[in-house]
Amino acid sequence: MTETAGIKRSKTVLFIAPFWGESGNVGMLRAGRIVQWLADEGFKVIVVRAGLRDRSQETHFGEVITIRDPLRFYPDDLHGPVAIQDESISTDNPAKVVGDPINKTILYQKTTKHFTGSIDSHTNRTRRIVRKPNRLRRWLAYALLIPDPVIIWARRVKRHPLVIDRAAVSGWILASSPPESSFIAAAFLSRRFGGLFLMDMRDGWLDDPMKPLLRYSTIQQWREERLEKRMIQCAWRVIVTSESWKSMLESRYSDWKDKIRVITNAYPFETNALCSGKKTANTTESINPELKKQKSATDKTQAVRFLYAGRLFSSRPERNVNHLLEPLLKVAERGSVTGEICFLGNMVIDEEKILQSWAEKFQHAGWEWKRSNSVTHHQALERMSHADILLLLSASRGSIPAKFYDYIAVKKPILVACPTDSALFRAALQIPQCYCFDPVNEQAIDSTINQLLIDVSEDHVSFSRPVEYEPARLRKEFLSLFAYE
Numbered sequence: 008m009t010e011t012a013g014i015k016r017s018k019t020v021l022f023i024a025p026f027w028g029e030s031g032n033v034g035m036l037r038a039g040r041i042v043q044w045l046a047d048e049g050f051k052v053i054v055v056r057a058g059l060r061d062r063s064q065e066t067h068f069g070e071v072i073t074i075r076d077p078l079r080f081y082p083d084d085l086h087g088p089v090a091i092q093d094e095s096i097s098t099d100n101p102a103k104v105v106g107d108p109i110n111k112t113i114l115y116q117k118t119t120k121h122f123t124g125s126i127d128s129h130t131n132r133t134r135r136i137v138r139k140p141n142r143l144r145r146w147l148a149y150a151l152l153i154p155d156p157v158i159i160w161a162r163r164v165k166r167h168p169l170v171i172d173r174a175a176v177s178g179w180i181l182a183s184s185p186p187e188s189s190f191i192a193a194a195f196l197s198r199r200f201g202g203l204f205l206m207d208m209r210d211g212w213l214d215d216p217m218k219p220l221l222r223y224s225t226i227q228q229w230r231e232e233r234l235e236k237r238m239i240q241c242a243w244r245v246i247v248t249s250e251s252w253k254s255m256l257e258s259r260y261s262d263w264k265d266k267i268r269v270i271t272n273a274y275p276f277e278t279n280a281l282c283s284g285k286k287t288a289n290t291t292e293s294i295n296p297e298l299k300k301q302k303s304a305t306d307k308t309q310a311v312r313f314l315y316a317g318r319l320f321s322s323r324p325e326r327n328v329n330h331l332l333e334p335l336l337k338v339a340e341r342g343s344v345t346g347e348i349c350f351l352g353n354m355v356i357d358e359e360k361i362l363q364s365w366a367e368k369f370q371h372a373g374w375e376w377k378r379s380n381s382v383t384h385h386q387a388l389e390r391m392s393h394a395d396i397l398l399l400l401s402a403s404r405g406s407i408p409a410k411f412y413d414y415i416a417v418k419k420p421i422l423v424a425c426p427t428d429s430a431l432f433r434a435a436l437q438i439p440q441c442y443c444f445d446p447v448n449e450q451a452i453d454s455t456i457n458q459l460l461i462d463v464s465e466d467h468v469s470f471s472r473p474v475e476y477e478p479a480r481l482r483k484e485f486l487s488l489f490a491y492e
Contacts, residue, residue, distance in 0.1 A: 016178030019051045019069075020489075021202065023164065023182040023189045025081060025157060027056035027071065031353065031381050033317075033409045034209060037272055038183055041207070042068055044482045050489070053173045055192075057081035057160050063169060072169050076160045154231050155218065157188040164192040174200045179489065183207040185217070187234070194241045203243035205488065210248075214255040215325070215403045232259075239263055244488050246270050251405040251430035270485050272409050273478045274416040275388060310347040310375060311463065313422075314394035316387055316410050317351070319358045325402040330424045330446035332365050334456055339372035344460055348398075349377035351390060384413075391417040395463055399435075401425040407434055415440070418470045420463055422456065439469035 022042065026032045042052050046068035058073040058081055073083070152158050164170050174180065180202040182193035190206055197204035210217065212235050213228065220227045239245055239260055245267045247253050257264040313335070320326045338344055348369060350362055366376040382390065391397060397414045399421055401407075407430050414421050415438060423443040425431045435441035442459040444452045462468045474480060 016203070017176055018049060019053065019173075019177045020045055020179040020181055021053050021055065021170075021174050021177040021193075021196065023055045023180070023193045025055075025057035025076070025160060025186065025189060027054050029082065034183065034185075036275075036384065036409060037207075037209060040273060040478065041181075041183075041485065044485055045489075048486055048489075053177065055164060055170055057157070058083040061167070061169070070173070072173070074160065074164050074167055074170065076157075077163065078156060078159055080157065080160075154187040154191075154212075154234055155185070157186040158191065161188040161192040165195045170196070174202060177202040179203050179205060181205045181207065183209060184212070185210060187212055187231075187238075190238045191234070194238055197241060197243075204241055205244050205246065206238060206242045207246045208248070208252065211252055211255065211403075211405050213259075214252065215405055236260070239266065242266060244268055246485075246488070248272055249405055249407050249430040249434075251433075255405060268484075268488065270481055271407065271476060272412050273476050273481050274412050274472070275384065310345045311460070312393070312395045313346060313348045313398055314391060314396075315348070315350050315398040315400070316391065316413075317408070318354060319361070319400075326400055327402065327446070328361060328365070328400065331398055331400050331422070332369075334444075334452045336365075336368055336372065337453070338456060338460070339369055339374045342373065345373065347375040347377065349379060349390075349394075351379045351382070351387065353381045388413060388417055391419060394419055396459065397421045399423045399425075399431075401429060401431045403431070404429050407431050411435075412476055415472060415476065418472075420459060420468045422459055437473060439471055 022038075024034075024038050026034050027038060029035060042054065045052050051069040053070045053072060055072045055074060057076040059075060059079065060073065060083070061075050062073050064071045064073070174196040177200070180193045180197040180200075182189040182205070184190060184207070193206075194204055196202065213221070213232055216222050221231060236259075239256070240263065243266070245256065245263075247256065247267060247269055248271050250269055253267050253269050256267055315331070319328050335346070335348070339346055346369075354362065362378065366378075369376050379390075391413060397417075397419050399408065399411060399414060401423075402425065404426065411421075411431065411434070419440065421435070421438075421441045423431065423435045423441050424446050425435075425443065426447075427445045432443055432445070435443045442455050444455040446452070
């Protein structure tokens with residue numbers, strides 16, 4: 008795109024985010040923060056989301072346009088709370104994010120004649136319809152629909168009169184992935200109407216891909232690399248969430264490295280009001296959860312409370328929960344520490360089976376095992392603040408899980424299992440409450456966990472809240488991308 012200096016751009020941003028307003032979608036935390044920042048700066052934001060029927064709704068920040076999703080991966084709930092899940096992808100629930108929206112759980116809301124499912128008469132909430140996993144169906148969907156099945160929805164977006172009308176007066180066209188199909192629609196509208204295109208890549212596209220076919224198929228990699236290149240060529244700016252993602256992109260697109268900016272995720276920020284279109288009381292940074300620090304379990308007779316929030320391998324297929332639980336089971340079997348482990352968040356069936364097998368082992372060793380389904384983000388923060396040790400697992404080189412920032416904010420010790428060459432490991436090393444080990448380094452595992460347990464029992468854990476993840480700082484960096492006249 009030609010960069011024409013001296014042209015004052017409209018302070019209207021068209022934001023393509025099919026997942027907008029979904030309960031349980033952690034991508035909403037970032038998207039909601041972005042919209043609030045823009046609104047506070049005087050921009051009108053028009054969000055384009057997916058749902059069961061076409062319609063438009065005015066909000067305090069501008070407008071939410073819902074475009075019907077022909078494949079019905081998305082619900083019509085604009086009022087549900089943002090719940091704790093894992094990063095921005097939820098591969099077992101297409102109603103909740105779309106890295107792998109095939110054969111998973113579909114949640115429809117009773118809002119239109121298209122409603123499928125049932126309503127609980129006591130809670131007036133929809134019940135989930137569980138679609139049996141089908142590997143062939145998933146393979147075919149990704150082989151035929153490039154870059155992902157949401158491309159069917161994106162094609163409707165490109166030609167829908169409501170979207171075309173708003174795109175024609177927008178100075179900026181923003182899209183957030185996953186799904187990458189959002190970029191296809193945004194780039195098309197940018198080329199047609201001249202709004203500057205911003206790519207917000209919450210995860211890597213070709214780097215550490217979460218789509219199964221893209222991980223193993225050379226043909227699929229070639230097809231999507233062509234798309235990624237076209238999108239980056241068209242983009243005014245490309246936003247990534249870690250320095251590692253930035254380095255990976257620059258290695259492929261050195262000619263466009265000046266376009267790439269790092270804007271990490273941030274400490275918690277309330278977005279529930281955005282989902283309902285209501286203005287918050289404090290619209291700058293409505294949550295800064297310096298939650299009151301709970302005293303650690305210094306009494307050796309009291310169980311040490313461990314908490315893991317989010318999904319396991321359904322959000323990141325390379326994750327292996329054994330890397331966290333095997334060393335903890337050794338501690339339990341030694342009997343030197345009494346423990347309690349809680350897994351918080353909705354899991355797919357395969358994850359539940361694995362957790363159940365581990366539950367039996369820990370219970371046999373005398374530790375208590377708890378499971379809790381998804382709660383609102385605010386409730387999740389409270390649960391974290393009452394734990395003694397928070398558990399974090401990652402196998403990605405570039406990704407820093409969104410819950411990492413929540414963990415830091417509640418000021419609790421964090422046991423981190425991740426590769427030493429990853430973005431998470433490098434970030435965690437700068438934070439004293441993080442105790443890191445690489446699962447392939449067996450010698451470091453025991454010493455790290457033992458030191459953590461000693462520090463917790465003696466209440467010697469140090470805490471910090473690095474300023475680089477403060478919402479106010481990131482807000483300034485993000486808004487600088489719109490300082491173009």
